[in-house]
Amino acid sequence: MTEMRLVVVGAAGRMGRMLIKAVAEAEGCALVGAIERKGSEVIGQDAGLLAGTGLLDVEVTDDPLPVFAQADGVLDFTAPAATVAFAALAAQARIVHVIGTTGLQEAEFAKLEAAARHARIVQSGNMSLGVNLLAGLVRKVAATLGEDYDIEVLEMHHRMKVDAPSGTALLLGEAAAEGRKISLKDRSVRSRDGHTGARNPGDIGFATLRGGTVVGEHTVMFAGPGERLELSHRAEDRSIFARGAVRAALWGFDKKPGYYTMADVLGLADL
Ligand SMILES: NC(=O)C1=CN([C@@H]2O[C@H](COP(=O)(O)OP(=O)(O)OC[C@H]3O[C@@H](n4cnc5c(N)ncnc54)[C@H](OP(=O)(O)O)[C@@H]3O)[C@@H](O)[C@H]2O)C=CC1
Numbered sequence: 001m002t003e004m005r006l007v008v009v010g011a012a013g014r015m016g017r018m019l020i021k022a023v024a025e026a027e028g029c030a031l032v033g034a035i036e037r038k039g040s041e042v043i044g045q046d047a048g049l050l051a052g053t054g055l056l057d058v059e060v061t062d063d064p065l066p067v068f069a070q071a072d073g074v075l076d077f078t079a080p081a082a083t084v085a086f087a088a089l090a091a092q093a094r095i096v097h098v099i100g101t102t103g104l105q106e107a108e109f110a111k112l113e114a115a116a117r118h119a120r121i122v123q124s125g126n127m128s129l130g131v132n133l134l135a136g137l138v139r140k141v142a143a144t145l146g147e148d149y150d151i152e153v154l155e156m157h158h159r160m161k162v163d164a165p166s167g168t169a170l171l172l173g174e175a176a177a178e179g180r181k182i183s184l185k186d187r188s189v190r191s192r193d194g195h196t197g198a199r200n201p202g203d204i205g206f207a208t209l210r211g212g213t214v215v216g217e218h219t220v221m222f223a224g225p226g227e228r229l230e231l232s233h234r235a236e237d238r239s240i241f242a243r244g245a246v247r248a249a250l251w252g253f254d255k256k257p258g259y260y261t262m263a264d265v266l267g268l269a270d271l
């Protein structure tokens with residue numbers, strides 16, 4: 001059987017190294033490229049040595065074009081501007097683009113949608129099975145409980161995280177809004193400070209904590225009259241995201257160009 005040829009971009013990052021390891025350990029795929037930013041000190045290093053898996057004979061380079069041309073898919077946990085640029089290249093090469101990058105804005109999502117006319121894009125704020133299952137549960141609970149149950153999404157991440165709320169918090173907020181049949185954009189409250197006044201019924205609130213080495217913790221609260229329901233996920237190891245990304249790439253191999261999510265990959269779209 002032919003193996004799916006995968007490239008990791010942002011190879012030196014916290015997730016980049018996990019992805020290299022996950023590809024090396026997975027069946028049905030092989031690492032054929034590793035990309036880092038121009039000027040990075042890891043350019044020229046072996047990707048396997050960089051990720052601590054042992055020699056893989058794949059040199060980290062700063063030139064994605066020839067690497068994408070020889071690949072079937074790319075795993076991308078980098079930064080929004082880089083992801084938009086990689087999506088255009090993945091579309092040109094007609095390959096699978098798995099996007100874990102968070103902090104993307106509306107205009108950037110529009111560019112990804114355009115790239116998905118030619119690429120097979122799988123994008124999710126969280127690639128783990130647990131969080132995607134949780135999103136389905138949140139959607140159901142939000143649909144069941146009325147507006148007298150206030151929805152608040154609380155998240156905590158490590159001190160190096162640069163975007164807020166996290167992609168996962170937004171994914172869970174979106175699931176709650178879908179359950180309630182409201183638009184998250186219109187009803188989300190991203191911060192509170194000073195004399196805010198009382199909470200508006202039906203709003204979905206977000207609270208962000210940052211510190212230490214926390215991999216990722218999310219709780220969706222339904223705070224009602226005299227009781228509170230909390231649905232939580234705690235990520236203990238980044239390998240859950242990396243394994244999910246590899247699974248998404250393998251899933252996308254024989255799909256038509258389009259924009260897919262992890263719920264499609266995991267068969268949870270109807271949950
Ligand atoms: N969806 C999911 O399941 C998950 C998503 N994430 C998301 O993934 C992203 C990365 O997270 P993390 O690994 O912790 O962050 P890091 O900062 O550790 O890694 C990002 C890497 O991408 C590199 N990079 C940035 N721009 C480019 C470019 N133009 N070309 C090549 N490489 C580039 C960075 O290089 P440099 O340092 O030089 O800028 C860095 O090495 C974040 O958005 C995070 O939220 C994280 C975990 C799970």
Ligand SMILES: O=C(O)C1=N[C@H](C(=O)O)C[C@H](O)C1
Nearest residue numbers: 102125161166167168215216
């Ligand atoms: O930056 C991180 O670390 C993480 N980012 C994702 C997010 O923004 O939700 C996923 C995970 O929680 C780790």
